[in-house]
Amino acid sequence: MFRSGKKFSREVSIYDPIGADKDGETVSLFDVLESGDREVLETVIIGQDVKILYEAYRDRLTETEKKVIRMRYGLFGEDEHTQREIAGQLGISRSYVSRIEKKAVARMREAFGYGE
16 A cells, blocks of 8 residues: 555646745646746746745845845845945955855855755
């Protein structure tokens, strides 16, 4: 019985949900195949990527790394800042800001399976 269950455990139905569209409705593989519209698939993929990115930001970065990334890229309502501006506000060198940014981006890339 376990062997037969294992045999079918990797099967996926085309009706299983694979994500949600911009309106919050669940989207199945069948919906994507049926529509023929790449927009639905791209919306699902972008939504999943944003979720992974936010989780990587939240779970993998230190508070300093979060602050540098937030300020550098203008996230969460912040304005974009240069490394020099960030260094001035945090009281550290511009090269140290650069190292923090590089390390933080590498950690976030790991969440997508891209190693350096």
